Amino acid sequence: MVIAIGFEGSANKIGVGVIKDGTVLSNPRRTYITPPGQGFMPSDTAKHHQQHVLEILSLALEQANVTPDDIDVVCFTKGPGMGAPLVSVAIVARTVAQLWKKPLIGVNHCIGHIEMGRQVTGSKNPTVLYVSGGNTQVIAYSEKKYRIFGETIDIAVGNCLDRFARVLKLSNDPSPGYNIEQMAKRGKKYLELPYTVKGMDVSFSGLLSFIEDRAIELIESGKYTPEDLCFSLQETVFAMLTEITERAMAHTGSDEVLIVGGVGCNERLQEMMKIMAEERGATVFSTDDRYCIDNGAMIAQAGMEMFKSGQITKWEDTFCTQRYRTDEVDVTWRS
Structure with a gap:
């Protein structure tokens, strides 16, 4: 039995999700919404994520009814996405992984979507x-x-x-x-x-x-x-x-x-x-x-699959990258 927590913040959604062996225990998120006619700037989006990430983290743990001790692995979006929002959320994931003494996994955003889709739809x-x-x-x-x-x-x-x-x-x-x-x-x-x-x-x-x-x-x-x-x-x-x-x-x-x-x-x-x-x-x-809109559970799901197949992200590789191709990832969990 593996319990994974996932942090997603690659665009204008900040989400934290908890997954237990493919079952979603919690998946709260917040969306940064700009006035009509405007897009969202990376710096403003990052500030939004910084303001909400700890509140969302607390909510995710509370809704899942788990404590940090119950978590087996911390997962975060490594890329692709907007630089400033990605980094602002990755810093939190890196911090809690150190505080909780848990392994850390950087997840490709697209593969998060695919693995969540496969899990939910069968x-x-x-x-x-x-x-x-x-x-x-x-x-x-x-x-x-x-x-x-x-x-x-x-x-x-x-x-x-x-x-x-x-x-x-x-x-x-x-x-x-x-x-x-x-x-x-x-x-x-x-x-x-x-x-x-x-x-x-x-x-x-x-x-x-x-x-x-x-x-x-x-x-x-x-x-x-x-x-x-x-x-x-x-x-x-x-x-x-x-x-x-x-x-x-x-x-x-x-x-x-x-x-x-x-x-x-x-x-x-x-x-x-x-x-x-x-x-x-x-x-x-x-x-x-x-699940089709960016969320933390999809990052937890893909990270859990990676973790169970023996993948852990080395500490020096836990940086974010805006250009992270789907076909760069070794899919060790599928036969």
Whole structure:
């Protein structure tokens, strides 16, 4: 029996989760929300995490009904992510590991999402679509690594949606992507947008520039409503993601798709992926916002798997890195 505590703070969420052999005992988090039309700056986000991390840590232990003595391993997000928020949370993880005299494990953020998704949904060997504010990748496991079959060559899909939400001055509460999703449900008229799939990779920056430059003019002229533009943007980017996911499934012979990351909560993306999967006789797995949005439990889950397979992060390697590739990690816990 292993009890792991995980610290996540790679973007605008600060979370601490406690996992006991794959069962979530607690998973509190706080989100840094900026005014409409604004993104979140690394320094301000780090201050937010510093203000809330000890409160969240106490809450996680209290809700899980465990003491530091019960914890077997401390896990934290090593990367990828925003430098200042990552470091502010890693310092706390390093400190409690020393105070509690526990081993410390640095976890790849993406692998946290994958292992949490696999644990919650029960998917065995899925093709993974990882979509979030900072990452867009199609991934499958092979020979002790999570291999990247396709990815964005510029910005992530979540960043694309968030930046368009700023153009429309949508609220960042609970998240800009969620508010775009709700508006898109009311959209009826489709605006054709640049569709950029290059082999197994996707590009969103040109599409975003195209709709950003025209949005205000199209709305003011009455040709399109903000809802229509949100609908058009979603349909286009999700079609691109569905295409490259299907291509990866064909290549690997996979009959499972697992959608992880914050954008994975989007019901329209799940619906489009389900249509594609049903045509192939495959199954789609996804989680709700408790686990697809950044959280501490996913870091604890991946860290627990690493710990049980004999991985411990050397003290001199417990630094953070904004560039930490999914395929850099040795997946010692899967056969």
